[in-house]
Every structure is written in structure tokens, then in C-alpha cells.
Amino acid sequence: MTKKTNPWAWVPTLYFAEGLPNVLVTGLAAVMYMQMGLTDAELGLYTGWLALPWVVKPLWSPFVDLLKTKRWWVTAMQLLIGAALAGIAFTIPTAFWFQSTMFFFFVMAFASATHDISADGFYMIELNEHEQAKFVGIRNTFYRVAVIFGNGVLVSLAGVLQVLFRNRIAFTWSLIFYGLAGLFIALWLYHGINMPRPKDDRQAEGSIAKVASGLREMFVSYFTKFPLKETLAVLMFLLFYRFPEALLNTMTKTFLMRPNASGGLGLSPQEYGLANGTVGLVGLLLGGIVGGILVSRDGMKRWLWPMVCAITLPDVVYIILSYTLTSDIFIVSTCLFIEQFGYGLGFTALTLYMLYYSQGAYKTSHYAVCTGISYLGLMLPGMVSGYIKDAVGYRMFFIIVMASCAVTFLVTAFLKFDPQFGKRRNDNTDDMDEHLTEPEN
Numbered sequence: 052m053t054k055k056t057n058p059w060a061w062v063p064t065l066y067f068a069e070g071l072p073n074v075l076v077t078g079l080a081a082v083m084y085m086q087m088g089l090t091d092a093e094l095g096l097y098t099g100w101l102a103l104p105w106v107v108k109p110l111w112s113p114f115v116d117l118l119k120t121k122r123w124w125v126t127a128m129q130l131l132i133g134a135a136l137a138g139i140a141f142t143i144p145t146a147f148w149f150q151s152t153m154f155f156f157f158v159m160a161f162a163s164a165t166h167d168i169s170a171d172g173f174y175m176i177e178l179n180e181h182e183q184a185k186f187v188g189i190r191n192t193f194y195r196v197a198v199i200f201g202n203g204v205l206v207s208l209a210g211v212l213q214v215l216f217r218n219r220i221a222f223t224w225s226l227i228f229y230g231l232a233g234l235f236i237a238l239w240l241y242h243g244i245n246m247p248r249p250k251d252d253r254q255a256e257g258s259i260a261k262v263a264s265g266l267r268e269m270f271v272s273y274f275t276k277f278p279l280k281e282t283l284a285v286l287m288f289l290l291f292y293r294f295p296e297a298l299l300n301t302m303t304k305t306f307l308m309r310p311n312a313s314g315g316l317g318l319s320p321q322e323y324g325l326a327n328g329t330v331g332l333v334g335l336l337l338g339g340i341v342g343g344i345l346v347s348r349d350g351m352k353r354w355l356w357p358m359v360c361a362i363t364l365p366d367v368v369y370i371i372l373s374y375t376l377t378s379d380i381f382i383v384s385t386c387l388f389i390e391q392f393g394y395g396l397g398f399t400a401l402t403l404y405m406l407y408y409s410q411g412a413y414k415t416s417h418y419a420v421c422t423g424i425s426y427l428g429l430m431l432p433g434m435v436s437g438y439i440k441d442a443v444g445y446r447m448f449f450i451i452v453m454a455s456c457a458v459t460f461l462v463t464a465f466l467k468f469d470p471q472f473g474k475r476r477n478d479n480t481d482d483m484d485e486h487l488t489e490p491e492n
Contacts, residue, residue, distance in 0.1 A: 362397020
């Protein structure tokens with residue numbers, strides 16, 4: 052009988068490897084491109100496109116099972132991510148750096164989205180229900196460690212290297228990505244040796260036509276489970292609940308690091324890594340934990356509107372910062388903590404409603420579709436956010452963002468749901484808790 056591999060040997064590293072490419076594509080790329088000279092309009096447009104693989108991920112996820120095992124996909128995608136990181140590092144100093152790095156970021160994004168599918172599937176195959184519940188906190192913790200490492204440590208490290216190498220921006224970012232390529236090659240080798248080979252991890256039987264037919268049935272059931280009017284309300288909620296955040300997402304990064312003469316705060320990469328990449332993320336995580344506890348205790352209805360306020364009203368800190376242009380890192384960090392705590396708290400309402408809408412047949416697939424639609428709601432406004440900011444400046448841009456908070460209140464007002472949904476019961480709470488604490492990909 053084959054000895055079972057201790058989950059501690061692979062769960063933490065697997066979910067670190069799942070979280071890191073996501074934050075590199077959605078966060079670190081924007082910082083690098085800003086330092087390389089892109090305008091805010093260009094940043095919003097081009098980095099917005101990089102979110103596309105996570106939007107369309109539900110379309111190809113059923114086909115992954117038809118080709119090879121989930122373990123094979125995990126290790127193959129880690130190797131591909133490592134190769135993409137090496138491609139970015141190699142081409143940054145070249146004359147065609149932008150086109151080539153965007154290509155490799157797209158490769159990494161599609162590989163990362165596919166890695167998400169296979170890693171989560173492998174986790175459910177290798178571990179029984181008790182072990183899955185036991186390691187939910189571990190997998191989420193190491194996913195978050197990856198986020199802090201990408202947004203905090205790596206940006207700060209880039210700043211230190213830029214001091215050491217006399218502000219050679221392209222060279223320092225090339226070094227960062229060579230290091231990341233080495234890290235992912237090491238993760239590929241480690242998981243190739245230490246990840247177990249469960250007997251249930253087999254290539255699925257069936258044809259592509261059969262899978263396509265099942266996918267079509269799943270989408271039909273998704274859009275017909277409620278009457279048309281309610282379904283439209285759900286779609287509007289998924290698309291526009293985070294509309295203010297979609298506008299802010301990339302522009303807050305540039306606002307923090309652009310010089311005062313351009314309307315920004317002029318933070319150094321080290322200060323940015325501390326304030327936004329560490330303190331802000333701690334606020335985000337604490338907000339998510341508190342939101343999960345409150346909903347689990349009292350149900351969704353009691354906390355829905357406070358959570359809507361939490362995800363919108365703290366955005367006012369950016370108006371305050373844009374008018375004061377303070378360089379006090381304590382004040383900036385405190386403002387970011389408040390805004391991110393509110394976002395983490397308010398995001399609980401979106402997660403919970405996606406769980407509610409996904410109940411019934413095709414539960415997992417419907418939840419994936421919900422996250423894809425929600426990600427589309429982040430992607431599209433983010434692509435035009437830079438054009439708006441460049442047209443009106445940071446101060447007016449943040450005022451427009453605050454006015455757009457009315458959209459969140461409006462789409463929430465049309466929702467219908469079970470008022471007791473989310474309240475902890477004695478049965479089947481593990482799945483809800485997992486989604487409430489899982490960062491979105």
C-alpha cells in the first residue's frame with residue numbers, strides 16, 4: 052500500500068504558486084509599466100486586457116479534464132509560468148520590450164487561470180472532506196502570503212535595487228523577473244517530486260462534443276434558473292457591484308507613486324510596498340474575516356446594506372489624500388487600511404450572493420460563471436479609468452468615483468434572496484466558509 056503524502060508537504064507551496072502569478076499580472080505589472088513610462092490611460096487599457104483569462108476561464112475549464120491528469124496540468128502550468136517569467140526578464144531591456152512583455156504576461160495569465168482550475172481540482176481529489184476543511188485556512192493563508200509577497204516585498208525589493216543600481220529601471224525589473232523565473236522553476240521541480248499521485252486523478256472519459264453539450268446545458272440552466280427580470284438584476288449586480296473599485300484599481304497604484312507635480316503622492320517603491328502592499332492588504336484580509344464572521348452569525352439580510360456602505364464610502368480617503376498630498380507614510384497607510392478593510396468587508400456580500408445564486412445543479416460551474424462575470428465588471432471599467440483620470444486629473448477622478456458609488460447602491464436594491472442565507476447552521480457550512488475566506492482569482 053502506498054504511503055499517503057502529508058498535505059503539509061504540498062498544500063502551502065501549491066497555493067503560494069496559485070496566488071503569486073495572479074498578483075504579478077494584476078498588480079506588479081502595473082507598477083513596472085508605470086516606472087517604464089506608460090501613461091495612466093495606457094496602463095488602464097493594457098493591464099485591463101490581462102484580466103481576460105480569468106473572465107473566460109469557465110469556458111475551457113471542463114476541457115482540462117479531457118487532456119491528462121490534474122497533477123500533470125499543475126506541474127506543466129508551473130513550468131510554463133516559469134518560462135513566461137524568464138521571457139519577461141529577457142525582453143525587458145530590448146527595444147520591443149512592451150510588445151514582448153505583454154505577450155508573456157498574457158501567456159502567464161492563461162497558464163495561471165488553468166493552474167487555478169487544476170490545483171483546486173487536485174486539492175479536492177487528494178484530500179477527503181475532513182482534510183479539505185482542515186486545510187482551507189492553510190491554503191488561504193499561503194495564497195495571501197503570495198499576494199503580500201508580490202505587492203509588498205517585490206515592489207520594495209525593486210526600489211532597493213533601483214537605489215543600488217543608480218535608478219536603472221529596466222535592469223532592476225529584469226533582475227526581479229529572473230528571480231521569479233528561478234522561483235517557479237524550483238516550485239515545478241519541488242511539486243514534481245513531492246505532490247502525491249492519487250489513483251482517482253485520471254484523465255476523464257468522454258468526448259469533446261459531449262463536454263461541449265454539457266457546457267451548453269450548464270449555461271442554459273444558469274440563465275434560466277430565475278425569471279428574466281430577476282436574472283437581469285443578478286447580472287447587473289455581478290457586473291456593477293464593484294464599479295467604483297473597478298475604476299480605482301489601477302489608478303490608485305499610479306496615484307500613490309506619481310510625483311506631486313503630476314497630482315500623485317510620490318511614494319517610493321519601498322513606501323508603496325509597505326503602505327499598499329502590506330498594510331492595505333492586512334486591512335483587506337481582516338475585513339474579509341470580519342465579514343465572514345458577521346454573516347455567519349446573523350445572516351445576509353442584516354449586514355447587506357452595511358456592507359454596501361463599507362465597500363463604497365471609504366473611497367473618500369482618496370479625495371482627502373489627493374487634496375492634501377501628504378507624504379506622511381503613517382497617514383497614507385492608515386487611509387489605505389481603512390479603505391481596504393471596507394472593501395474586504397463589503398466583498399463578503401458579493402461572495403455570499405454568488406454562493407446563493409449558484410445553489411442547485413451545476414453548483415461549482417455556476418459559481419465559476421459568477422466569478423467570471425464579476426471579473427468582467429472589474430475589467431471593462433478599469434480599461435477606461437486611465438482615460439478618465441488623464442482627462443480630469445486625480446482630484447476630479449476620485450470625486451467621480453465617489454459619485455459612481457450610487458451604482459453599487461442601485462444594483463443592490465433590486466436583489467432578491469433568502470434573508471437567512473449565510474447564517475451558520477449545523478449542516479454543510481464548510482463550503483460557505485471556504486468561499487467567504489478565499490481570495491478571488
